[in-house]
Amino acid sequence: MKASICIDKHFTAGTVDPRIFGSFVEHLGRAVYGGIYDPGNPLSDENGFRKDVLELIRQIDVPVVRYPGGNFVSAYHWEDGVGPKALRPNRLEPAWTAIETNEFGLNEFMDWTKAAHTSPMMAVNLGTRGAEDAKNLLEYCNIAGGTLYSDMRRSHGYEAPHNIRLWCLGNEMDGPWQMGHKTAGEYGRLAAETGRLMKMVDPGIELVACGSSNRKMPSFGYWEDQVLEECYDQVDYLSLHTYYGNPQDQSPDFLACSADMDAFISSVVSICDSVKARKRSKKQICLSFDEWNVWYHSKEQDKQLPRWIQAPPQLEDIYNFEDALLTGSMLITLLRHADRVKIACLAQLVNVIAPIMTDQNGAWVQSIFYPYMHVSRLGRGTVLQTLIQSPRYESQYGDVQFLDAVAVENGENGSLTIFAVNKNLSEDMDLTADLRQYSNYHVHRHIVMTHQDLKAANTREQPHQVFPENSGVSSLSNGILTSRLPSKSWNVIILKH
Template sequence: MSKEVKKATLYVDRNIEVGEVDKRIYGSFIEHLGRAVYEGIYQPGNKFADNEGLRQDTIKLIKEIGVPIVRYPGGNFVSDFHWEDSVGPVEKRPHRIEPAWGVIETNEFGLHEFMNWSKKAGTETMYAINLGTRGIEDAKNVVEYCNIKKNTLYSDMRRKNGAEDPFDIKLWCLGNEMDGPWQMGHKTATEYGRIANEAGKIMKWIDPSIEVVACGSSNMGMPTFGKWEATVLEEGYDTFDYLSLHTYYGNHENNTPDFLASSVDMDKFISAVVSVCDYVKAVKKSNKQINLSFDEWNVWYHSNEQDKKLEKWIEHPHQLEDIYNFEDALLVGSMLITLLRHADRVKIACLAQLVNVIAPIMTSDTGAWKQTIFYPYMHASQFGRGTVLTSVVKTPTYESKHGDAPYIDSVVVKDEENGTVTIFAVNKDLENDFELTADLRQFADYKVKEHIMLTHDDLKAVNTEENPDNVAPVAYNGTKLDNGVLTSILPSRSWNVIRLEK
């Protein structure tokens, strides 16, 4: 019995734009959690490590993605973190109990080591401060340590510790998930808004060139969602530059259509937070626009049961090590499309995380390999630079727990500088191919350069060190652009990248 080929139509105008893509939308996250740092990016003595213990195999894969910014050092970890523990001679750094994840933190890898790694990895730093168990003075001191040139207590401490030049970190997180009762130093919205505003003010007094991200809700299901955002912004609207969003999805019920529809929920989340930001803007009669930092997003559920069995108070255990399958890659593709569709307001986003911990890259002592979610993330980062065009896909929908979900998710990015147009599309239909058509007469001087496709017969297929290319992209040659009309087949359950060039 042959598959039915359904039809979808893409409508796009090259002159109607959503907004410019901020490259930081393709950011990621390294937390002192599990094997993200130790054995992930840093492993002295490993055959892939350089003379500073930095794993070159993971750096190579990170450069392949083109990760522009990395959030560090947490996450829940940061809410009890003393930044001073992570600088100075390694042999003098304290080993501390780390309550957030129930482990021992040695501080062997710290601020200087991370800044050195980020330079080698070709990425910038988004540094998070502790507004859980610490506060305003510590925030001031770490900005002074990182960004002031010399002749002050903390800048001279940095120079004594081996970094003559400032780190010049431009983007700072004012704590992490402070709305969550699981967070060390959890606060009410008013308490957090006050301390975040005061911390942000003094940080900007130290270095007026920095930007700061205030904590929004940890997810849309929080009982304080909406009210939290409004209260926090009312306290610090003039100080804050971005408001954060976090969300993770999992296929707990093994219902793939519902799972793939999670991007509908993500879209609602973004729209709701934009509405609250603009409400406070109106109330304050302000001309300033608060944009969004979606600085934690991913699929996370595979490792939940395994992590319940971990021994406490050991160093960097195998923790949060989700092994991603093919259907996870489809959802990650749809989530990337969702972020791009909101490029006018979402300026920063961090796939959480980068190596070993709920990550696109996995390592062992003998190598590093790409998980299934590596590919949509890499493709979006490589080819999704430029301007997002307003587009509409006429497609059948299906019912899900998140509401009506389109079978075809799509977004169009125009890159005038390089003369390219890229169509990202996910076919969420598990049985049927779709014929996609688009009137592209406005792009008459373009031709089809390539169509990259990620698909697999087994939704649960994974990549392993022994079989790293089990789920990998292939080229499709059937996409045509004739007389200004694009036609293409999007196979059932597929991630697609259609690239046009002048």
């Protein structure tokens, strides 16, 4: 099978905002307790932070982490998680039917972000609380001192403000599963008033309004339009969430899900620009795809878990090789929309639908870890418009190409990196690309991740079942790149001077 890509260094799709390589830590399952935070474990540091987990997170180079939810935030009292730990209450956590001890809270999270070399994306409760509480939380975090809540923070041992710049105005408020679920008009008005109040306190913050929880929501489109009609002037980003699964074991359809993600992004961009035109505004709303991943493996087993226990093993999907292929395609999709998608969060980071898993004896990485790490570390710079000529196949999302690909030029180190997925399950692909504008380059490395078994997965006992290798076959001659992409493979082709 033959395919080609065409790029021109003068035709760019957008500049990559590093925050599109973000992730998410929610008070859900073992994401916090037993995941990033495990006091008393010999693998943890003096703060209770798992050192093995921190090392793996640093390998990905995660620039931003969303916290504390997620559905969890819509009934959360942030005050429960600050101050002396002995005084913090146990609470029923209705979103995930668990017990929250509040041993880990806001200040612990801020300490953890420093250890993980990342920055916070903080969510406020617009479900059971509202604008006043959001203002108080912002004051606690960002005001130097001399006021009730800033002095409260100082009394808790944090003299300097946390200076959190990025804030989510609630979570999935369109969803009937959400505590404090609202109509589009109700939420839009609340987001506008909350945003206005928060920017009175700190004009330099950025705000993310809730878009639709997924593209299949009955209110999709109407929700975005009405929310932005109310809060366009107060917010900076609109959120998107989506998860994909393969419960019917239809792998070709599953690998085509990135086409749905692409259409979702394009649709929301159109709605944002429609509201902009209607308001005659000069302001452009960008997108925060702050929840995305594969999620379906654990849903049946989660139905068997008991209610009202601490840190139950919820949403612990064990990811296989085909999940990694779709993850790669979804990352390519985010890059192709780098002009408007400025923030994105792989949901989540540890144990809960996550690239990193732990037990009491160590941590290991799942198959999806590798494309996430590759794109985060090698996909920064300028995205080139990448035109693909590839054989196609019919899927539930229509006629899709076997090849997903995008090229990113890094002006700082002079590299050109091509990320590519061959979705053909039986045939290798001979890829060519006219790179005469890069004729003085050479193929530095061609990383390949492939496996004969789409269901192969990494485990604690066999952590390298799905693993990338520097075994790709690529060459650049007279400005023409030729590459062999194995059937069902993730590829990273790095070219340098």
